[in-house]
Amino acid sequence: MSNTAATEATEASEAKAIHDLTSRQRIFAIVGASSGNLVEWFDFYVYSFCALYFSSAFFPKGDPTAQLLNTAGIFAAGFLMRPIGGWMFGRIADRYGRRNSMMISVLMMCGGSLMIAALPTYETIGNAAPLLLLLARLFQGLSVGGEYGTSATYMSEVAEPGRKGFFASFQYVTLIGGQLAALLVLGILQLILSHDELKAWGWRIPFVVGACAALISLVLRRSLHETTTDHARKTEGAGTVGALLRNHTRAFVTVLGFTAGGSLIFYAFTTYMQKYLVNTAGMSTTTASRVMTVCLLIYMALQPVFGALSDRIGRRTSMIWFGGLAAVCTVPIMTTLGGVQSPVAAGALIVAALAIVSLYTSISGLIKAEMFPVEVRALGVGLSYAVANAIFGGSAEYVALWFKQAGHESYFYWYVSIMCLLALIVAIRMPDPTRHGHLK
Structure with a gap:
């Protein structure tokens, strides 16, 4: 068999494998892809919701408003990293596969969350504390920027023909769910811990929760079917x-x-x-x-x-x-x-x-x-x-x-x-x- 014929046969086989996925397999794929989306947005918004408690830990003592503004500035920096993440992970997804891109993005979010959870405070390492916080947020901003395009693309490709709108809508279900989950976790901690305990160490817990959830999503995404073919990824x-x-x-x-x-x-x-x-x-x-x-x-x-x-x-x-x-x-x-x-x-x-x-x-x-x-x-x-x-x-x-x-x-x-x-x-x-x- 010639190389061209072999390539065409492989292409046909890969395309047929996606086409022949059962409804159950497609639903599992949607769950796997959207689980990472939920985790990504949970981790991203936990920062905003917990800023009231940890802002004083990373910036010099003084005006609380100034501390919150500094924290908000780092939040905005993560937001501005999204276009770079959209480009970087979009390129990875188109050249090396959707599954690989989604696994890297959720792993990066996991690393950013763990980094924030374990960061020493300003009193311990001085100006290095806010710099490391900024670095962690830049990682998370890249991750979120890449997550949207890749997960949206994957869910659109794996969704059942004729019901693509229904299945693809779960991307925003999990996006909103991530925000609500962040609020829920913080609300539970506010009931269990005192304000002083939240400021001292309790604010770290949601970031640990997010990192652990990201690892679960990583396991789910490893088993997903790839929706692109080798030929498409190598197209000029x-x-x-x-x-x-x-x-x-x-x-x-x-x-x-x-x-x-x-x-x-x-x-x-x-x-x-x-x-x-x-x-x-x-x-x-x-x-x-x-x-x-x-x-x-x-x-x-x-x-x-x-x-x-x-x-x-x-x-x-x-x-x-x-x-x-x-x-x-x-x-x-x-x-x-x-x-x-x-x-x-x-x-x-x-x-x-x-x-x-x-x-x-x-x-x-x-x-x-x-x-x-x-x-x-x-x-x-x-x-x-x-x-x-x-x-x-x-x-x-x-x-x-x-x-x-x-x-x-x-x-x-x-x-x-x-x-x-x-x-x-x-x-x-x-x-x-x-x-x-x-x-x-």
């Missing part, structure tokens, strides 16, 4: 930015366009909303926290529902509905929320907004993956998402607070609406990936 230009931008510029710009609006409104109604309820609506911190916890639980449950809906009406239709409703409804919803008194009414309004956002988030990874061919798919998904997310999603809270400080808080509502209008225009102009995309 596989996993390179040059080939991506040269041959798939329109797809890249399209993803940037709707991710900008999608990421912005996601952060506006999730991470920023709790502060908005306190600072603008005048709710207590405890009440706002409870409202958001319930809303996030409902939001998490909505993802498979809207993912399944996209399987019936098409991804492009879902995106058009998202862009249109978000552009029209954001200003009235946020304006009403600013004056609402009832926690129940506030929760209902937020859930309504999150239902609109679900039209996008439930298929966020899938619709991106369907835009790119296999040899640059993970890179295309990861890099475009990370760039738009870092610029628009990462700055959402800062922009909102800046407008509020300037006395023009409503400008932020219009900013979100305009970016969602951009997402609508992009969605109208894009071909329906369920008919013309690279994933079938």
Whole structure:
């Protein structure tokens, strides 16, 4: 048999192996891939939630606000590493396989969490303490930046044809679940330990929990089926930015366009909303926290529902509905929320907004993956998402607070609406990936 014939036979065999996966095997693959996604986001958000307790351990004693600002600065540095992670892990996934990329990313997150859990304090090693904390966060930022694109790509490829929207929606189920799990672990520790114990050593426990969970995810991911073939990984230009931008510029710009609006409104109604309820609506911190916890639980449950809906009406239709409703409804919803008194009414309004956002988030990874061919798919998904997310999603809270400080808080509502209008225009102009995309 010639080398060409042997290669074709191998390709056919590898493709058939993925095609012939049973529903049970596909579900296990989705669980394995999404478990790492949950762990990644748990570890990433544990830092933010525990900062109140460990900020004084890594920075000179003095103004608590200054300590928190320094800690927040390191958090932002991790956020800005995402585009680099999207490029690095996208390249690994396209050239060396999705499974290898996902294993490395979750192992890197595990290492970052263990490093933070074991770090000596400022009193012990001086300025080296915050520098090592920054290094650990940079590792975690790289990991999260690479996790999204690779796991989204893998889940899209392994999902059952005709039900890809439903299965791929579990990426955001676990993303939201990671945030909720971080809140749950911290809440349990607050019940068990005193404030002084949490500040002294208790804050280290969630990072240990995250590292152990990452090892479990690593074991699950080792047994996953690879969804790419050897031929695809060796294709000229596989996993390179040059080939991506040269041959798939329109797809890249399209993803940037709707991710900008999608990421912005996601952060506006999730991470920023709790502060908005306190600072603008005048709710207590405890009440706002409870409202958001319930809303996030409902939001998490909505993802498979809207993912399944996209399987019936098409991804492009879902995106058009998202862009249109978000552009029209954001200003009235946020304006009403600013004056609402009832926690129940506030929760209902937020859930309504999150239902609109679900039209996008439930298929966020899938619709991106369907835009790119296999040899640059993970890179295309990861890099475009990370760039738009870092610029628009990462700055959402800062922009909102800046407008509020300037006395023009409503400008932020219009900013979100305009970016969602951009997402609508992009969605109208894009071909329906369920008919013309690279994933079938």
